[in-house]
Amino acid sequence: MIEVDVVILGCGWAGILAAYRLAKHNITVLCLEKERKPGGLLRTEHYRDFVIDTGGSHVIFSKDEQVLSALLGLLGENVVRNVRSSFINLKGRLVPYPIETGLYVLPPEDRFEAVKSFLEAMLSRYRDFEPKNLLEWIYFMYGSWIAGNYLEPYNKKIWKRLLDQISLEWVSIPGRLPLPDWKEVVKAAVGLPSTGYIEQAVFYYPAKGGIEALFNSVYEKALALGVRVLTNFQLLSLRANDNGIIVNNTIKARKYLINTIPLPDLVKVIDEYDYATTYLKHFDYNKVVVIAVGVNRPAPSCHWIYVPDERIVFHRYAWVSNYSPNNAPPNHSLALLEITIKKDEDVAKSLVASALRDFLELTDLKEDNIVFVKPYLNEYGYPIHNLKIKEARDAILRWLKKKNILSIGRWGSWFYYNMDQVYRNVQDVVDDLVKG
Structure with missing residues (x-):
């Protein structure tokens, strides 16, 4: 049996941050990741000289100056500073955001x-x-x-x-x-330009490597400190007793288990989870389909555009080649279209074609400008904050804590956190754990 001080379920942004922070305190850590490649929503694919963030448009900003400084410190010199240029497509007119x-x-x-x-x-x-x-x-x-x-x-x-x-x-x-x-x-309203949402008016992004470069900056540091990562891991069972927490009858966490995977996926494998069943029905979420569109000409001068029009299938599209010039080859550009889907609905076969049609309608592009169209499905995109979720989530988190299981991050906490908010959440929880 493998034994460590702390086992972490999930090796996305929250998981790797927790692993790194624990390892800095000489705590032995094993990260268990179900996918072939860690990274969660911060994964990036390199395709035909384009750099595609498969989890959608992610940028680095924060109202919390300490967190922002820490995030930029992770990237070092591999960073681009951008002054936000984003819009709302309102009845065909581009209105500056917010x-x-x-x-x-x-x-x-x-x-x-x-x-x-x-x-x-x-x-x-x-x-x-x-x-x-x-x-x-x-x-x-x-x-x-x-x-x-x-x-x-x-x-x-x-x-x-x-x-x-x-x-x-x-x-x-x-x-x-x-x-x-x-x-x-x-x-x-009287016609004077103004800048709103000041904390996001300037944002940052990796110069090279896509948003995964931020994840990798922590991942590499964590590995250097001795953190172990198992990928392609299938979580089958979990039981807690006075001697520790046993995962799949083969791995033992002597002190704590930190969870970053979706709470229902964790609860369903815990022995004697009957207590939690009444709460699981309140956990709801949306999938996110991200459609990457390569274009054979430069992007317009903007970063992302919100689309409230119900006739258009995607709610937002982003010119991520404007985040960093290294995201697309010279004289080309890359857009990401984002579409949410209810958790129990299938992706329509016509979705990609519909999205491309709508994209061409909203831009001045023609079909011969399109280099490729590549879709990505993220099963867990947005947790739904319905009217029952707080009571259900809090009850389950209290139940888990009694078993020395701490649940963090967007999916472990079941909270619609940004990257910076995940960083703060992980920092607070891990620091409390280390202090004992």
Whole structure:
């Protein structure tokens, strides 16, 4: 039997961060990864001289200066600094993102309706009222014009759920959503440009190697400190007792097991998991299909575009060759189209063709500009924060903690974290563990 101090399930971003941080304290660590290649949503594929982030568009930014400094420190000189240029395709017009500070490009009548309804919403708020779900929050914070024309259709498109069944706990995560400032909204409405979502106004990205370069920077350091990684690992069983935690009857964690895989996948293999079964039904998620499109000409001058139009199959597309010039050959470009799918739905055979048709419709490209189209399916893309998930998740996490199992990261915590938020989550949990 293999014995180590800590076993980590999953070797994606959260898993490798935890392994590295533990190893720096001379704690022996074994990472178990079900895929052939570690990395999770931060995997990158090199294809025909293009650099494709198969988990979708990921950039490095943070409101937390300590975390941002740490992330950039991992990359060293392998980093590109970008000033964000992103838009919302609103009825065929590109409105600078975030919308509340991009109103200045709209026709005067739309600007008037947007600022009028925004101020009406702000003035009608009363002290004791609190939005109970995402739909209420959108109208409460932004007013009917911005909510109805952008935020409601966009969120319906990405979540594929009734918005009054989506909770607000993920909205409150610092840096998750930009919050409107009435002065900036009025400024934009009278036609003056403004920059919103300041913490993301400048973002960073690896100069070479795609987003996987960030993962690899930690992975290589972890291996150098003695972290062991087993890939193609199939998790079959897990039981905890006074002597440790046994995985598949062949691996023993003497102190702790740290979980980063989706919580339901963990719970289902634990001995005597009957306690948790009543909670598992509340765990919901969306798959994400990422479609890479190689183009035989340079990209337009922007980074990514949000598409609330329900007729268009993808909710966002990103010109990732503008993140780093090394992501595409000279005089070529690379776009990533992102599409969410409910967990229990199959990917339609026509999806790729539909996405390409819509992409050509939204750009000035022709079919002979397309070098290749390559789809990637990520089974776990977005955890759904429904109205029942907090109670269910918290109950399971308490149950696991009694067994010396700590669950972290986007899927282990079942929280819609960005990369920087995963970094902070891992840092806090591991540091508490080390302190004892």
